[in-house]
Amino acid sequence: MQKILKTTLAAVLVTASAGAAMALPPLEDDPRVVREFFAAAVGDEIRNNCPSISARMFRVVVRVKELESYALKLGYSQDDITAMRKSPEAKEKLKQMRDAYLAKNGVTEGDAQSYCRLGLAEIEKNTLTGYLLRAN
Template sequence: MRAMIMALILSLTAGIASAKPPLREVPEIDGTILAVGIADEIRTNCPDISGRLAKAYRTVLSLKSRARDLGYSNAEIDAYRKSDAEKARLKGARDAYLRQGGVAQGQAASYCDLGRVEIEKGSQIGALLRMN
């Protein structure tokens, strides 16, 4: 009886230990998706900056692989990726980052200024951009 109780306790605690947070709470996944979105917005609105699209594509593919390595299923990854609520949340975070970086919507120069800063810093965002 004691062995059964111990086995039950161990199985319950193993389940708790293996519980995964939502992907939005995994900084390396969510933060990288946000960085890709910010870089895309900068390259779309600044005529002097292009995106390193192949690098961005590889980055996104590697995120999916990393999420699987962390124990997330393809269904969980796709649910996060396709969620309208997550897209809206990330868009809001992107827009807030752009505002904090001095971007004024509709003013290409402000996107270019932030893009140049990110490239010069060698940030995750800057690594996805290049000057034309």
């Protein structure tokens, strides 16, 4: 009887764990994850195109670790996090969002000063993107 109870309990726990894992929405749909990856993508594009702005790498690394911890606490695995970061679909969606934001804010591809203007505005407003950047 005790063996049957242990086996049944184990089966219930495995089923409950699998059900909980399946209930999680895609990580790339989480608003905080989207917001933070978006800010990093915009900042990265600015720093790569404006010679007078660079990344505050310590802040970037800390935010990445905080976001990873957040996702793990929600029940996502390290494999889920890695899969989202490497997903071509998620990367393309983020790129489209980034490019639309840059265009909306007057950035023109090939015009370094337009990237610099936006970067300085982000820094001045202390947005998340601005928090991750430094004017040299």
